[in-house]
Amino acid sequence: ETAVFQTPNYHVTQVGNEVSFNCKQTLGHDTMYWYKQDSKKLLKIMFSYNNKQLIVNETVPRRFSPQSSDKAHLNLRIKSVEPEDSAVYLCASSYTGFHERLFFGHGTKLSVL
């Protein structure tokens, strides 16, 4: 049962282009996250938002910027993609913080040519 929705499922683009990924959760959660998963399945947190406020901003390149219009939506923009950005980007949410269960979307797979 999916309650965290991500679009698109896949995106293929060229180096230097700008891309945006969308995420919406219908669970009424206060906190949302973006994780990056590489080809070896390694999951790394990128951003965390609590009630539209950025809480965690791991040292990701500046070309990545999260955008939140309300606590149910958290988008991710990559201004000028690089080959190393090829990965699966997973959006998640939880009631409060990380002490709780995280609910993940299915992910957006980005391929940079």
Next chain:
Amino acid sequence: SQLAEENSWALSVHEGESVTVNCSYKTSITALQWYRQKSGKGPAQLILIRSNEREKRNGRLRATLDTSSQSSSLSITATRCEDTAVYFCATDGVGGSNYKLTFGKGTLLTVTP
């Protein structure tokens, strides 16, 4: 460096057998969570075990936590082909942020008929 880490990269069992995935972590925690990720999907939580708990069960799953050795295990009995997935342990973040869940590298479990 990873704050949590599974001890095996891959495991393979036959359907009906039992299997255990182990995890070690490096810091004090509030809770440890086990997630499972099937192909093409986002991770889904299986069990959350708090630092004052030693064991937690969920159907065929049993998680243990040993805070003295900073280790946890997830056992699956009567495995099924649909248990084939990557299994992650995940722990609280440290260093000032309340909104970070750090995942281990994952163990690929393959259950064959």
